[in-house]
Amino acid sequence: MLLAFAACDKEVPPSFSVATPLGAFAGGDTVAAPGVPLTADMDDDDRDGVIDWEQRAAIGNDQAILLLSVKDKPLRLTFSSEAGGARLWRNGEVLLDAEAAGEVTVEMIAGTREVSLGVQLRDLLGEATLTIVDVDEEGVEGEPLVIPFRAAPLLINHHLLPATHLWAMSVSSGDSYENKSMVSALSDALGDDFTPIPGSSYGYDVWVQDELEFATMSAPESFMDFVIDSIRSGGGRGLDDVPEDFMEDADFGRATWGDGTRASSQDSFGNLECSPPVTVDGVEYPLGRVYYGIGPTGGPVKELRDMLDAQQVQRPFSLDTSWLIVGHVDEFISTIPDPAAPNGFWVIVSDANVAWDVLESLDPNTELARWSGREARYEGHDMDTVGDILNEPGLRELNEDIAADHVEPNLELFLTELGLSEDNVIRIPGLFYEPWGRSYGAVALLPGMANLTVWNPEGEGVKLFMADPFIRGEDVDQSADPMIAAVRALMPPSVEAVFLDDWFVYHMGLGEVHCGTNVTRAPLANWWTAGAHLLQD
Template structure:
């Protein structure tokens, strides 16, 4: 890349000039000529290359050449100098009769300077990539990647590494992006010249830069002063929100100096994720006058987005809570996780303080750069009694933490993360979403009042860009979470997954079939303590319940159409699960009456945990036919056709009666996608 620079010269003067290899010095010959000059000639040493624009008719600049009003001398240096002022160039000016009127002499020192990053995203910092100063998405794209350093390397008094302005352990460096300053030239720069690294105030709110100490740096007198002022455990802080510009050492000969760039915050509504860092060579004018930049190199980073993981990715760990009343649930989950071959982590009562809703408190995701990735937990603003768990128990080395803080008045049940899901990869109308699409629940678009996921969380999710969110209507539910009526399971064919939807219509169809086959007296909830059994006939004769489920089916059908459109699904990609709901009154403000919203009539089988080919499903306690629960039989029939195994877990007393199910009470950390987010076509 050519960096042009206008250079002032004066006749009858000798000046020393530093030229960066790859840059071009432009000298307006007429502007610097003595009065009455009509001709000029140029002489230079072999390492200097020059030309004239516009090209004169004469083939040599060694003899007097006519001087035009717009004659510009173009000077470049082919390689770095070994010594200061080791190259020369002189411009001779002549009068009408070719008598010498004066001459300008340049003593030239050439240096190579390159600020480099991993612009081709292969894990190696290459030299002077021409695309290092910009960002482009896609497999043929360019631009370096930067991680938010949101894990914690400290064992005691831990907090995210972004909250400390020093490097506490060398292991912290792997969470940062390497930036290399490469220089080549004489042992030192001419007097007064210096290198400065700088960035804008806006970018400095999102990034910090540390410098690596090396033996070459320590032995340099200029850098000793820098290290004395900014040294912290061998990695001085160079740039931050308090220090926007900082001199960095020039090391003689052929040298490389590493810098470590640390991301401080994720993309959000007010931050597009792009960061620029600049390196300038400054030239002195005279004492008391500021230096002027004569060369600037720029690199650009994009902060890696937070990425959610869908049910189709391989599980790593399962998280559940232990409470005084959920023994049956714990027993079922232990057996399921052990059978599936994954790790189980139990949050005990001293930490959960009676809050069993592991899904609602947090969402697992990850961040990734070409050489490194680690999981990052997103902490919900619901801030229940589990609030300390993500920070105190999960944050640590290579396990990051992020949250979004909302005003308490703005937080509703829809801010719990049972209301935050993500689809498997899909293609919609030719547009590929290889990382899937985030799904959230909100109020109906035309509602004059209603609950919504808080704006700060929605803004955060939208700003990540790589999993474009879809908004569904979930406010019709009492709890209001999308996981109450939908889930995804892996499949061997079609799109490699199925969308599962709760369906009152499928429930009534099943019960009518039982009635037709003479099982109208079979009972739901049979054998459950404190629960009144109901026969199939009772349910089918309950007109009010039928009307309530017609309303629920309409709400789900609205979402069905949205999901088909936004995920590119056909009916064959959807499986309807036989689940009934009922409406219950939610007390409103005094004098405003009650609001009616839906809850599951019996354990909501769609609210399941997916562990590879093993499904942990709420035990529905449906009507028994020939000794087997008809709802379980139907569920097994639907899932086993996809090669999936159903395990039914008793969560009735400890979760269902408290308006949640298996999925609400569990969470799964999964492996990341193989697909690299920076290869997305945007």
């Protein structure tokens, strides 16, 4: 569908004019970098199972539409792309095809009047240039109009972007393996904005965050939700088919980077996050910065890291997650929105000292029904009381070492890379332990409340879905849980902390709420204006 374009604000030469999504131009005008934005045609608008680019058909709204008015002189159009992957359409038919690198030229006779042109690009941040010049009877060219085109970068979502939908696996395999309480709580809180994925159809693979990373591409006339599909599963195993079954809509793209035969835990997307917008050493990152963890065998697969680096506007950095069994950044650090906070958000980090302060304030005989594992359907930590945690041999020393050697250095690096300080941090209770010995690494002992999911729809308040710590006895509800009370007291007034029972399926499976949920979000800033200074030629 053609949209209304801005009128040209200068006297237009009589030979031609071009209306673009950025305004109207004529010979001799300059179209500023990055040029006319569009989305790479990586979706399946007609939902026939074939990406639109591969069909050589004008499908959907991913083209940049131009209206060319040809008047009293013939025109010469030259369409070029150094990397290839570009097409120029005229009235629904391919006029110039730069599938391969190079340039192609066509003559257009005078008096054609108004012609609809469409530019289509294949790749993320793909580029093409259309040069239009009039030619007089002597063959002399007039002042050219050079129009650059730039496909959108793939933008990883961050927690300040408005949430639009939440996904989690629903599992019920008898009393021994089910998450009915968590799914019910999410459904009650979110209604139609929540989709439970049936576990029996996807191998009971509950780690929805680890399989999928949601992102977006946008341009003035098009928008595309996007799924980066992890290499952690393939061949229809586990969650592999979820994007095709639930998310492959007309404007929902999908791609995988890397070879699944080389997958490690660092290729799961609890290990791939994006900060909110920041300014670092005077450089603005209005779309945030991507970060991921480096484990014992390295970080995410090279193909994915190369793709993230190539997007430029969310310049990635890495943290050390080699000390964790699972090895994901979401296990100990996150960000939450708060309009009253410096920069509009807080950094959340797990802190053992905060946990000890809460536990030491309690009667050591306080029962821990869930921790003891006395409930037949739950595995526990073989700790019957708060005193058992406080007196666990070596636990305090282990957490002191983890804080000094890993959490604090990672936090310092995180703050430095984002231009932040300790004033931007909220420390919440967190304890780690090494269930299989030091050589295997650490995992959350106290259910990891930093491993949280942010729900913040546009125009509504912020909900944080967090793991219920269960520092209470049997038949005692959340209102009497001192750890929950302590965490709520640390949260800003604009934030509501909602505690979910993720104990058996997630916590005892070495994950937490964030690992088992995923959220689509709507973009706010335009990359072609706010992020243009970060794009390299």
